[in-house]
Amino acid sequence: MLEQLKAQPADALLALIKLYAADERAEKIDLGVGVYRTADGATPVFAAIKAAEARLLADQNSKSYLGPEGDMGFVRAIMPWMLGDFDPAGRIDGLQSPGGTGAVRLAADLLLKAGVRRIWMGTPSWPNHVQILNAVGLACETFRHMDVATQRLDFNALEAALDKAEAGDAVLLHGCCHNPTGADYSETQWDEIAETVAAKRLFPLIDLAYHGLGHGFEADGYGLRAVLSRVPEALIAYSCDKNFGLYRERVGALYVMTESPAQQASVQSNLAALARANWSMPPDHGAASVRIVLEDEGLTKIWLDELASMRARMRGVRDALAAHQAIGSVNLAAVGQQNGLFSVLQLTSEQIAALRADYGVYMAGSGRINIAGFTDANIPHFIEGLRAVTA
Numbered sequence: 001m002l003e004q005l006k007a008q009p010a011d012a013l014l015a016l017i018k019l020y021a022a023d024e025r026a027e028k029i030d031l032g033v034g035v036y037r038t039a040d041g042a043t044p045v046f047a048a049i050k051a052a053e054a055r056l057l058a059d060q061n062s063k064s065y066l067g068p069e070g071d072m073g074f075v076r077a078i079m080p081w082m083l084g085d086f087d088p089a090g091r092i093d094g095l096q097s098p099g100g101t102g103a104v105r106l107a108a109d110l111l112l113k114a115g116v117r118r119i120w121m122g123t124p125s126w127p128n129h130v131q132i133l134n135a136v137g138l139a140c141e142t143f144r145h146m147d148v149a150t151q152r153l154d155f156n157a158l159e160a161a162l163d164k165a166e167a168g169d170a171v172l173l174h175g176c177c178h179n180p181t182g183a184d185y186s187e188t189q190w191d192e193i194a195e196t197v198a199a200k201r202l203f204p205l206i207d208l209a210y211h212g213l214g215h216g217f218e219a220d221g222y223g224l225r226a227v228l229s230r231v232p233e234a235l236i237a238y239s240c241d242k243n244f245g246l247y248r249e250r251v252g253a254l255y256v257m258t259e260s261p262a263q264q265a266s267v268q269s270n271l272a273a274l275a276r277a278n279w280s281m282p283p284d285h286g287a288a289s290v291r292i293v294l295e296d297e298g299l300t301k302i303w304l305d306e307l308a309s310m311r312a313r314m315r316g317v318r319d320a321l322a323a324h325q326a327i328g329s330v331n332l333a334a335v336g337q338q339n340g341l342f343s344v345l346q347l348t349s350e351q352i353a354a355l356r357a358d359y360g361v362y363m364a365g366s367g368r369i370n371i372a373g374f375t376d377a378n379i380p381h382f383i384e385g386l387r388a389v390t391a
Contacts, residue, residue, distance in 0.1 A: 012365055020362045027381050028360030031373040034179075034341060035247055036213075036310055039375045046245045048303035052292035056285070066284055068275040069268070070096025074287040075253050077294040078238060081217050082208065082255070086225040090261035095271050096282045099250035100209045100239025101128060106254045107205050107235045108136040109274045110267075111170050116203055120161050121172040124148070124344060124366065126179045129172060129207075138170075146181045148367065149346050151334030153183040158193070167201035173227070175236075176220035177210035177340025180368040184214065184339050190223040198230040209239040212307050213314070214339035232259040240290050242341070243307060249286025314341065317374045324383055328390025335371075344368050351389040359385030 016032045035043045069075075075094050083092070097103040111119065119138050121129060122145030133140045143161035144154045165171065173193070178184055185193065197204050204227050214220045228234055233256075240251040256267050275282070293299045322336025329346045345367040347355075355361040361382055363369050374382065 016362055016364065019356070023360055023362075025360040027378065029362065029373060029378050029382055031361065031363040031369040033373075034370055035372070036242065036245065036314075036341065037370075037372040039313065041375075043245070043247070046303060046306050048293045048299045048306060049244060049246065049289050051299055051302070052289040052296075053285075055292055056288055060288070063284075065281050068095070068272045068281055070253075070282040071284060071287040071291055072096075073295075074251075074291040075255075077291050078240070078253060079255070081294075082211065082221060082224070082236065082238060083228075084218055084221050084225055086228055088228070088257060091259070091264070092228075092255055092257045093264050093268060094236075094238075094253045094255035095268070095275060096287050097237075097252040097254050097275070098279055098282050099241050100207065100237050100252040101132070102250070102279065102282070103237035103239070103252045103254040104129065104205075104207060105132050105136070105278065106271065106274055107237050108133055108138055109278070110235065110254075110256070110270060111203065111205070112136050112138060113270060113274070114203075116168060116170045118166075119170040119172055119205070120165055120202075122146075122158060122161075122174075124180055124368075125172075125174075126207075126209075133172075141165075145178065146183045146344075148181070148344050149329070151183070151331045151346075153181075153185070155185070155189055159196070162193075162196045162200060162202070165200055165202055168203070170203040170205055171197060172205045172207065173223070175206045175208035175211065175224045177214045178338075178342075179209065179340070180342045180344050180364075180366065182335070182338030182340050182343040182371075185223060187222050187226070190226040193223070194226040194230040197227060203233060203235070204231060205235045205237065207237045209237070210242050210340045211238070212243045213311060213341065216308075216311070228257060231257075233257060240286070244286075244290055244293070244303070246286040246289070249289075250283055251286035251290060314371050317371050317379075318343075320376070320379055321371075321374070327383065327386045330386060330390060341371055342368055343371065347389075354389040355385050358388065361385050 020030050037043055075096055097106055120141045123142045144157040146153050206224050211220050236255040238253045241247045258264055293303050318336045321332045324332045335343045347367045
């Protein structure tokens with residue numbers, strides 16, 4: 001039977017990682033891997049997490065299963081940060097998942113089980129979105145999120161797509177720090193989206209994978225709260241991999257808002273059954289560490305300070321790139337207006353290959369760059385290469 005399987009194409013990003021590792025040039029720049037890095041190129045463990053892990057080591061007395069719902073203390077500790085001043089009045093609850101990826105997968109499974117057959121999403125998007133949605137059998141309709149050439153968010157395309165959507169369709173929205181473009185909706189646009197989604201009776205799935213990395217928790221959560229305040233039902237896929245630096249621990253949660261609190265028991269039973277069939281029980285260590293941080297005022301302050309320094313560093317990099325305005329077809333000024341870890345540059349595959357071969361600049365073939373891969377020291381080298389390949 002296995003002879004019938006065809007080899008799948010290698011993951012382009014994993015191949016890029018190997019190429020970068022093999023490059024012996026001192027001035028090489030890694031803009032490919034999607035993790036936060038300090039100015040020294042490290043992806044450190046947060047000090048607040050280290051302290052929480054020390055408590056786990058000292059106090060945890062069992063590694064027994066928690067159940068398919070995971071650490072509910074963690075799940076509910078995230079909610080005030082996620083919801084801000086929005087009061088769900090008992091209509092929102094969730095369960096732990098293996099990262100935001102697990103939350104998106106569980107959301108797709110639940111949508112299908114609830115009768116949704118079609119979901120709308122903007123492109124470019126995180127590549128795994130389409131793979132997950134297709135894997136569960138949801139038909140995926142796309143619209144242009146941003147025009148990469150002009151670096152302008154295409155709100156008209158979103159409006160046209162939602163106009164074509166039918167009641168009972170779902171729509172996938174990035175809550176903040178859009179991956180991969182960094183182009184986020186304004187508060188006014190979020191209000192319009194929320195009104196349309198409610199009027200058309202669409203089912204929103206909001207992916208909140210970079211909460212706190214744009215302009216802080218309050219500003220980054222505006223779109224989520226705008227939608228939740230206007231619709232009867234919604235799904236929220238939440239990740240702590242980025243805002244707590246817990247990439248390899250796979251820490252996430254899926255939240256469901258129901259029309260009434262009475263519906264929560266039925267929804268939770270379905271979530272638990274779907275989770276049981278997918279991964280049985282979620283990993284505990286990372287979620288327990290987050291819970292400990294959020295339960296302790298001192299550790300929470302340390303965490304918030306660490307997160308603020310991350311935001312400041314990424315904003316500084318964006319400002320430094322934006323100061324160069326435009327180089328050839330590349331609109332760097334727009335990069336300064338975008339948020340989060342990523343932006344997408346208007347470069348051809350030949351130009352991307354030339355940057356890698358001649359200047360040791362490694363980025364995805366789509367032109368996506370990881371802002372955290374830049375430092376004050378390597379930006380001039382990148383700009384030199386950009387001028388050369390776009391001349």
